[in-house]
Amino acid sequence: MSTPSHQSAPKHVSATSTPGHTAEEEQITAVAATLVLAYGLHPADITRIPEGTATDNYAVVDQTGRRHFAKVYRTREHLHLERTSVELSEYCADGGVATARATRTREHELIEAHGPLPMSLWSYVPHTASAEGGLAGARWAAVGTAMGRLHRRLSSHPAAVPTREPGATVCDMAASRHRFERLIHAYQHKSRLGKFETWALQAAHERQTILGDIERALASLPRLTVQVLHGDMAGPNVLFKDNEVAAIVDFRPPASGYLAWEIARLGCDPKSVLDNSAESWLTGYTDLTLAYRDANPSASADDLVSSLRVGCAAMLCSAFPLSVPVERPHIVDAAMEAYGRVRHEAALILLDRLPTMEEALRDTLR
Structure with a gap:
């Protein structure tokens, strides 16, 4: 779920469907009609929100x-899972998490789920902007506080008791090697490569080289x-x-990670x-972890320090979005290509400076 801060002009609700409508x-x-019949809510205006990959919002x-x-x-097909996602969001809200x-x-x-249009209805979070553009300034600590409260609440969720597992298994290295081998093979056997595909093949080779x-x-x-986790x-x-974090939204079904x-x-x-120098970014990340620890005092210092290594490894072991032109070419656009380049470059920067x-x-954190 997403709640944008800028919306297009409202579309007034039609009373009935007539021929020629889009x-x-x-x-x-x-x-x-669903709002009236299922919720007893009579809408005056309904505005389509462009965001949403698996839903219409x-x-x-x-x-x-x-x-x-x-x-x-x-x-x-997956409404039973969607229901558990909503239940997880409600569980967090009941525990004081901003959502x-x-x-x-x-x-x-x-x-x-009974009528012709499956739907969930939510309170609207007004005047907000997402963190999609990156974090800066006071937002680092705000995110740390919000995530700390979230994880503290989720640690008591009945679906699973928190455990301690070997950090080395956070990435399936054998699966990653296989993924990059298949991706490189797929690109090499294409009759023609576009500019982004040529770059993606080069990046895949680079990732394959550093997996060791x-x-x-x-x-x-x-x-x-x-x-x-949130998921x-x-x-x-x-x-x-x-x-300030007004809400954390779009939960996945409860699962451990x-x-x-x-x-x-x-x-x-x-x-x-x-978007920041290495020193400035690390200052922000440090603010995040300190605020997280204050909000979730039982959090292990190992989890916080190791998050840098885990995040770097997870980005480099993932073939997304290098694999998109092969697996889902219909969603390739300029934004996806730009994200692929940024993600690759950022992960390599983290790997290079990880020990320091x-x-x-x-x-x-001591």
């Missing part, structure tokens, strides 16, 4: 002027915390109001790394 108008009419204003966020699922609240249907369901270095770096990691702790899912990776997923955001950065972070 597909978007038909969808808005269906959303309006809408900003809704009801007749009392109250604002809502509607998330329409494109398939019913949007789900609105239940008239039947007290978290997801409307990454494996050795992971081998020295201590045992790290594995627990239930998609990325910039678009963290909403800021000024310099390395705490260090989720910290790094946001803290080692490629754009944040490249870890030592500085460890000294600060």
Whole structure:
């Protein structure tokens, strides 16, 4: 789920569907009908929100002027998993974590699944901007505090008890080698390579060459915390109001993973790394970890220090988005290509400076 701070002009709700309406108008009419029948909510305005990769998202204003966020699922195939995602968000909200609240249907369901349009409805978080553009200034500490509270709450989730697992297994090195071998083979057997594909092939070769270095770096990691996580702790899912985190949104179904990776997923955001000098970025990352520890005092220093190594390794072991032109060419665009280059460059910078950065972070956290 995403809640943008800038929206297009509202589209007024049509009372009925008439011939000649566009597909978007038909969808808005269906959303309006579902809101009335399932939620008892009478919309005055419904605005399509461009964001959303697996859902169609809408900003809704009801007749009392109250604002809502509607998330329409494109398939019913995984609605049971979507429901557990909503339940996880609600569990965190009940524990004081800043997140949007789900609105239940008239039947007290978290997801409307009985009518023609499967949907969830959420409280709207106004006047916000996501962290997608990277972190800077006071937002580093704000993110650390928000993630610390989130992970503290999730550590008590009934789906899994936190455990300590070998840090070396955070990446499946054999699978990574196989992925890059297949990717390189696929590019080499294409009849023609575009500019980005030529670069991606070169980057894949570079990654393949340093996988041994990454494996050795992971081998020295201590045992790290594995627990239930948010599941998609990325910039678009963290909403800021000024310099405070207003909401963490778009939870995945409850599943265990390395705490260090989720910290790094946001803290080692490629754009944040490249938009600052190494010293400035490390200062911000240090602020994040210190605020995180204050909000989650039981957090291990090993998890916080190791997050740098885990984040760097995870980025370099992943073939995304180098693999996109081969596996999902229909989603390749200029933004995807730019992200691929930025992610690759940022990961290599982290790898090159990792020992120095870890030592500085460890000294600060003592």
